[in-house]
Amino acid sequence: MYVCLCNCxxxxxxxxxxxxxxxxxAELQAMTRVATCCGQCExxxxxxxxxxxxPGALAVQPA
Numbered sequence: 001m002y003v004c005l006c007n008c009x010x011x012x013x014x015x016x017x018x019x020x021x022x023x024x025x026a027e028l029q030a031m032t033r034v035a036t037c038c039g040q041c042e043x044x045x046x047x048x049x050x051x052x053x054x055p056g057a058l059a060v061q062p063a
Contacts, residue, residue, distance in 0.1 A: 003045050006037035011048050018052035025049060 003011050009032045022028050028049055029035060035042035 003048055004032075004034045004037075004041040006041075007033040009034040009041075009045070014045060014048045015052040018049060023053070 001011050003009050003014060013032050014028065014034065017028050017031055022031055025046060028045075034045045
């Protein structure tokens with residue numbers, strides 16, 4: 001799905017960036033241009049990127 005319509009950045013692009021070694025949102029912006037135009041996508045882009053960096057963070061932990 002598209003995360004950033006202004007720059008045609010998809011969630012897949014953000015996940016691939018994380019897999020390739022991008023570790024900061026500023027670095028992600030430089031690489032993909034996500035959230036560099038109107039900024040409406042920044043919160044969602046950060047969420048997708050954070051989940052890609054730590055996919056286990058959303059997993060349900062056993063009690």
